[in-house]
Amino acid sequence: MSTVLDGGYYAIKGFNFQYDHTIIRILEQTNELNEIEIEQTEDYSDENIIVQVKYKERANFSNSQVKKPLCQLLEIFKTDKRKPVLYAYFKNKEEQEVSLSLQDLNDIIGDCKIKNKQYSFEEELKTEFINQFRIIFTGKYQKQFEVLIEKIIKEFNCEEEEALIYYAQIYKYIEKKVVNNAPEDKHKRVCSKKEVKELITNSREVIFHSSYTQFLGKEKYYKFIYKRFFRETNINFHERIFLFELPENFEDTNLLIQLTRKIMERYYKKVTFGGSTIIKSPAPYIFFQNANDTVLKNMKTELLSEGIIFRDGFCFEGADFFLRNLLEESTPQNNIELKFINRYEYIKEIILQLQRTKKIYNLYLDKRIEQEGLDINHIKIEDFSDINEFLF
Numbered sequence: 416m417s418t419v420l421d422g423g424y425y426a427i428k429g430f431n432f433q434y435d436h437t438i439i440r441i442l443e444q445t446n447e448l449n450e451i452e453i454e455q456t457e458d459y460s461d462e463n464i465i466v467q468v469k470y471k472e473r474a475n476f477s478n479s480q481v482k483k484p485l486c487q488l489l490e491i492f493k494t495d496k497r498k499p500v501l502y503a504y505f506k507n508k509e510e511q512e513v514s515l516s517l518q519d520l521n522d523i524i525g526d527c528k529i530k531n532k533q534y535s536f537e538e539e540l541k542t543e544f545i546n547q548f549r550i551i552f553t554g555k556y557q558k559q560f561e562v563l564i565e566k567i568i569k570e571f572n573c574e575e576e577e578a579l580i581y582y583a584q585i586y587k588y589i590e591k592k593v594v595n596n597a598p599e600d601k602h603k604r605v606c607s608k609k610e611v612k613e614l615i616t617n618s619r620e621v622i623f624h625s626s627y628t629q630f631l632g633k634e635k636y637y638k639f640i641y642k643r644f645f646r647e648t649n650i651n652f653h654e655r656i657f658l659f660e661l662p663e664n665f666e667d668t669n670l671l672i673q674l675t676r677k678i679m680e681r682y683y684k685k686v687t688f689g690g691s692t693i694i695k696s697p698a699p700y701i702f703f704q705n706a707n708d709t710v711l712k713n714m715k716t717e718l719l720s721e722g723i724i725f726r727d728g729f730c731f732e733g734a735d736f737f738l739r740n741l742l743e744e745s746t747p748q749n750n751i752e753l754k755f756i757n758r759y760e761y762i763k764e765i766i767l768q769l770q771r772t773k774k775i776y777n778l779y780l781d782k783r784i785e786q787e788g789l790d791i792n793h794i795k796i797e798d799f800s801d802i803n804e805f806l807f
Contacts, residue, residue: 432470432556433458434589435563436502438582438611440466442566447609454593455601456491465491469503470556476505478523481550486524486534492544501550508552515545571615576639581615588614633797637805640794644776645806650684650696654769658762658791660779661705662799668713670803675701675718675753677807683745683752692747698725700765702756704784711757718753725753728761736761742768762786778802 437459441451444461452460458468467484474480481501488499515523520541527534553559567578567585589606596603628636657678684696703711718725728741736758742765745751756762763786766773775791777784783793796802 428472428556429470431586432504432559433468434586435559436466436468436553438585438589439559439563439566441606441608441611442563442570444608447612448607450605450607453589453604453606455604456495457488460497462497464498464500465495466500466502469501471503471505472556474505475507476552478525480505482523482525483529485520485548486527486529488548489524489536489540489544490534492547493540496547499544499548501548502553503550504553504555510552510554512549512551514549517542517545520545520548570612574639574643584614585611628797633801634805637801641806644792644794650682652694652696653772653774654697655682655699656702656756656766656773656775657699658702658775658777658779658784659704659799659802660777660782660784661703662780663705665705665707665799666710668710668717670800671703671706671710671714672717674803674807675714676723677803679723679752681807685747694745694747697745698751698754700754700756702759702762704759704779711755715755723752724750725755726751727755727757729757738764738768741765759784763789778806 437451437453440459440461444451449461457465459466465488467488469481469484471480481503484501484503488501492499517538524534524536527536564575564578564582567573567581568575571578571581573581588611592604592606659674678699678701682696682699684694685692686695687693715725715727726741726743728736728738730737730740741754741756743749743751756765762784766775766786766789773790775789776794777791778794778796780796780799783795784791
């Protein structure tokens, strides 16, 4: 039984090694539309090369170890003249790229018989083949994996923990390309760099949230979110806009008041130099999606009773929305500490009027806020109370 289990271990590791190398090849494409063929002609191929991948963790290199892949590549080369490559790891081979002489090739393939299959190759074909063929002896499994993670970090501008999660998603996506397309549909087993980037970009925070909370826990997830978005040792003069999605039928006014105070205390900053007071960081903008009018009124009433000065674009009872009121600059004289966006339809108009550097955060439960032309940081949360508990 142990032999069988060991065989399964090395077989799975070999598949992982192959798929990891395929992902590296995809990410290395300078033309993002170039499609890599997966498990079609060989382990992978593109418009220029056809590659067999072998990972022999326990084996030393010998002619018998590479006889079969070379015969297979030679057979393909009869009709497909793309450059043939054997990408392989053997424990006694240093990393290098080598070519073969005709004698080397003949020594390896010998009688050209693999089990019950007899191959036949003309000398002219073999001569043409060795002019194109290369063996690339590579590093161990872990080294290639580290190279791949570094490429993901660079491509998606993320940290290692996040890259590991993106890796899992890309790997599963590549694997499904093979599993979900039977041999008669193997032409569908293709993937481009553009496809991979869209996979991550379109569902980046959802992928990260679900994977991170599943494997590392909610608290670590929020610690990462705090570190990535909200841990600023020096609060600079930026316009900050917070877009929160509340649960349906939300009525916890006290929770909104606590959150609002925390945001104000953290991001509205005044400093005094030589007797003069300046605004170091202006009043943040806050929007509560799904908040009913009664909850908003009760919240603002409590803030006013505490002496907190804010703007919401309405100058008097019954007035229409007045953008200039909301955009009024925070100064030491007017002491405007908070700004509230009351309606979804005001968001884009307000943000586009802001001239300074903008930082926009959408902390959402189910449906994120999309506004064309706005660079919004979307942050998935499990429960609205988590915002107070973990982030502010």
